[in-house]
Amino acid sequence: MAVSHKQQVDAEAMCPHRLVLEHLTSRWGVLVLIELLERSYRFSELRRAISGLGGRGVSEKMLTQTLQTLERDGLVHRDAKPVIPPRVDYSLTGLGREAAEQVRSLARWTHDRMGEVERARQAYDANRQAYDANRQT
């Protein structure tokens, strides 16, 4: 039924570039972009690749939706070859590549800083527990 793209968060009164930002930082958007930075992928291939990144896989539905959104925003190029069985290749556009690189570097940053984050969490949780403990006395 042609998915009128009124699906996502609906813009409402939100400035449009916030929307795009949400698209590329979305749960699967991030992974798709990073994966496509490596090379182009076919649909199912991409699905498997993403599932391989830890976490459980994407549903077909969400991958489709994510890809369509990114394609509409001009970040991903969809190349459907008219053969049987169907073959569709996805790749980044120039615009998409720029975005993907930023996203990847942010992802790498979080990866590199995990140690510090973990420590911060332990400290936080410890305080938290101490606080909660002497509260119920």
Added chain:
Amino acid sequence: MAVSHKQQVDAEAMCPHRLVLEHLTSRWGVLVLIELLERSYRFSELRRAISGLGGRGVSEKMLTQTLQTLERDGLVHRDAKPVIPPRVDYSLTGLGREAAEQVRSLARWTHDRMGEVERARQAYDANRQAYDANRQT
């Protein structure tokens, strides 16, 4: 009731750094980080500042939740002054500043490229419409 932080997406089998990434790219996380990059804010002040960025405001609930998550991850520092009426200042930690800068640059990128995105969308929608049209004949 002490919000056991089992709330967000729950980690499940997802690699931990994906979680942190979701925190700082979350709807309000992005805005909080960018805003705090400017200076430190009090709770309500921050709430208003964010509402001023277009889009409708954050609820107290979501702002609280967002701030707690970011604090736990060691990105935001919370300074509660024991005065009446209460005064709490939020600011970025060193770690938080690094993250925020990346997030801001991604936000700026999307802002700068909006023109191209809009054009891509128009092209996409036009094709789409043409396609849908001669389908129902």
Added chain:
DNA sequence: CAGTATCCGAGTGGATACTG
């Protein structure tokens, strides 16, 4: 293979009322 269509449960996030 590459989707589309439909249903549905869980969780997000907003509104409201209340507390220290």
Added chain:
DNA sequence: CAGTATCCACTCGGATACTG
């Protein structure tokens, strides 16, 4: 002021079944 607690609408996203 700075939250917490509760309720609830709505959306996201998964499972499933079907199509070209």
